[in-house]
Each structure stands twice: as C-alpha cells, then as structure tokens.
Amino acid sequence: MNANRPILITGGAGYVGSHVALHLAERGERVVVLDDLSTGHARSVIGAELVVGDVGDRDTVARVLRDHDIDTVVHLAGRTIAPESVRDPLRYYAGNTCATHNLLACCAQAGVSRFVFSSSAAVYGMPASGIASEDTPTAPINPYGASKLMSEWMLRDLSAASGLRYAVLRYFNVAGSDTRGRTGHRTRNATLLIKAACEVATGQRDCIAVYGTDFATPDGTGVRDYIHVDDLARAHADALDYLRGGGESIVLNCGYGRGASVREVLRAVERAHGAPIPVVEHPRRIGDAPSLIADAARIRQVLGWSPRCDDIDLIVASALAWERSLAAERG
Structure with a gap:
C-alpha cells in the first residue's frame, strides 16, 4: 500500500x-x-x-x-x-x-x-x-x-x-478503452468519432457522419491527434x-505528435469490425480545424512519459471490444 x-x-x-x-x-x-x-x-x-x-x-x-x-x-x-x-x-x-x-x-x-x-x-x-x-x-x-x-x-x-x-x-x-475491458466510455449519444463509429459497427446507431471532405489535408477530411x-x-x-x-x-x-484523418480512422474501424460501416458525408461545420496535432515533446522530456498504445488499430480495437461488451450488456 x-x-x-x-x-x-x-x-x-x-x-x-x-x-x-x-x-x-x-x-x-x-x-x-x-x-x-x-x-x-x-x-x-x-x-x-x-x-x-x-x-x-x-x-x-x-x-x-x-x-x-x-x-x-x-x-x-x-x-x-x-x-x-x-x-x-x-x-x-x-x-x-x-x-x-x-x-x-x-x-x-x-x-x-x-x-x-x-x-x-x-x-x-x-x-x-x-x-x-x-x-x-x-x-x-x-x-x-x-x-x-x-x-x-x-x-x-x-x-x-x-x-x-x-x-x-x-x-x-x-x-479507446481499458485494454483489459474493465472500464470504458459509457456515455450514450457520445460525439467522439471513434466511439460513434464503433457504435455503428455494433448496431447501436445507424451510420457515422463525416463533416467536411474538402479540407486541405491528404484525403480531404479532418486530421486529429x-x-x-x-x-x-x-x-x-x-x-x-x-x-x-x-x-x-x-x-x-x-498527444502522440502525429495525426489520423477521419477516413483513416473509419478504415481502422472497418478493419477491426471486418466489414464496411455506413457513412454519410456532410459539409464541414463552422469552426472545425483542418488539422490539430500536438507537439508532445515536453511531456516526454519533463515527465519521462512513454506511450504504450500509440497505434490507431490498437486504439480502435480496444474501443470496439468495449462497445461490443456494452451492446451485449444492454441486450
């Protein structure tokens, strides 16, 4: 203790x-x-x-x-x-x-x-x-x-x-969620992209909305860390x-100091799910930045923080596993 x-x-x-x-x-x-x-x-x-x-x-x-x-x-x-x-x-x-x-x-x-x-x-x-x-x-x-x-x-x-x-x-x-499945994001009607996409994959919502496909990014969708x-x-x-x-x-x-686009995230969800998920594209929303990525050098230098889960597929897999457990729990 x-x-x-x-x-x-x-x-x-x-x-x-x-x-x-x-x-x-x-x-x-x-x-x-x-x-x-x-x-x-x-x-x-x-x-x-x-x-x-x-x-x-x-x-x-x-x-x-x-x-x-x-x-x-x-x-x-x-x-x-x-x-x-x-x-x-x-x-x-x-x-x-x-x-x-x-x-x-x-x-x-x-x-x-x-x-x-x-x-x-x-x-x-x-x-x-x-x-x-x-x-x-x-x-x-x-x-x-x-x-x-x-x-x-x-x-x-x-x-x-x-x-x-x-x-x-x-x-x-x-x-993502606890990699051992003990806790996770329980909030209903959440707005976080990965949670929402995993809810689509598990049948808890009908489709995932993508806001903006014409940003000045490699694939036109917003990039986040x-x-x-x-x-x-x-x-x-x-x-x-x-x-x-x-x-x-x-x-x-x-943050990790590197980003993934909305489309990259959705492809990761589809890989984990093993099938496509329904996507509906909408115009970009006012105030949405094309890209927002952390310069994360300071936390590594000062705290000695060393991430263990810096992989979009691992993040998505843990989120999807959690949503599957929630879907089973809710019947």
Whole structure:
C-alpha cells in the first residue's frame, strides 16, 4: 500500500476519470472519487471509494477534503462537448469555470499542495500550422475551450499566491478503452468519432457522419491527434510523481505528435469490425480545424512519459471490444 495520503479525483466515474482512478488504484494509491453521476457511472469506479456529490457544492467539497485528509487533487469533472457549449454557454461556464473556482477555493482553505487539471487542446482554437505546442498562443473558438482556459488562469494565479503546485494536462483527442475491458466510455449519444463509429459497427446507431471532405489535408477530411485513454491515465500518474518529486508547476500537451484523418480512422474501424460501416458525408461545420496535432515533446522530456498504445488499430480495437461488451450488456 502506498504511504501517501489519499488522492481526490473529481469526475472519477466518467470516461477518462475512471481510467485514471483505476490506474492509480492499481499502483497502490488510495483514491477517493467525487462525482455527481450526471454523466458518470458508479460501476465504472474500480478500486476507489465513491462519494456522490457536486464539485460546485462548497460544503460537499470541503467535507470530502477534510474527512479524507486530501493533499492532492486530480480534477476531471466538467462538461466536454464543444458544440453543446456554443448552444448553452452559461452551462459550460457554470459547470467548468465556476465549479473549478469552488474547488480551488476549497483546496486553498484545506491546504491542498498538488493539483492535476484536465484541460483541453480546445484552448488553442485553430492554430495556422495545425500543430500546437504549449507555447502556441491560446485562442479558443468556443465556450468549452474558453471555460478550460479560464480555469487554467485561476489555477495559475492561485499557485502564484500560495504554495499550490500544479500540472495542467491539455488533452488532444482521447479514444479507446481499458485494454483489459474493465472500464470504458459509457456515455450514450457520445460525439467522439471513434466511439460513434464503433457504435455503428455494433448496431447501436445507424451510420457515422463525416463533416467536411474538402479540407486541405491528404484525403480531404479532418486530421486529429488520437491518444489512447490508458496512455493518458499514465500521464496523470507521471504528472503526480513529478509534483511529488518537487517539480514546478507546468503545462503539458497530451498527444502522440502525429495525426489520423477521419477516413483513416473509419478504415481502422472497418478493419477491426471486418466489414464496411455506413457513412454519410456532410459539409464541414463552422469552426472545425483542418488539422490539430500536438507537439508532445515536453511531456516526454519533463515527465519521462512513454506511450504504450500509440497505434490507431490498437486504439480502435480496444474501443470496439468495449462497445461490443456494452451492446451485449444492454441486450
């Protein structure tokens, strides 16, 4: 058993959060999950204690920090669908920015010393080169990205005024599921490409929509940097080790540094499925970047992070296996 004090993971019953909680628990950490289960699922919490509650509720957060003697927080709770944020921006500023403000205020009062924050490549907007390093100017184009960036700013400023040290992890396109099939993405009507395509392959939706086939990319479809959720979970553990070792506050991209197009992803799904899947092509959507790929050199250099699942076929195979298990579970 790890001798460190318990770690609080907000949003630990959700897609990424459940993988992070499982990975930390497996290496002997004591993990407490705080999740309101609005999109998460209690059955996804494995090897950790689940407290059902809202990160935006100050009394709940203060009680959890106090009762469990928390000195390290991994903050993943929040809303994550960019198009939805355009339709309902205040919901995103409340659920992401304001809730993070509440959490940080409670952490400051409780003397939390380390904080790992789940941010997003959406803070970069649409960089002209299609490649974003941590030094690329931030220019979010939707309230989701803006809500994440505002949370980063609050964390930065609190750190400057206190002893709190942090690691901000800017996720690129998270995909796949636990390679042993223990947890995965349970959210219905998800918008993530690989999950949606695997749902088509397993008969859970009729077709996959492709938005834009005339981008200035090799095959005309958008290119993204897909990172396996298991590698992302390990990045959180590595960030925690870095902070425990006295590392200074840092911002890090989480991606592989290379991209796959929508058509390449769909071909990978068809390979794994063993048959074509129905595709419907639509015009590109306003605000969709042709390409967004991480410059991921810093996380490798600073944390020594070494991905193990950097293969689109492996990512898709794990996602498809999970969707098949869900389809069987749902009957």
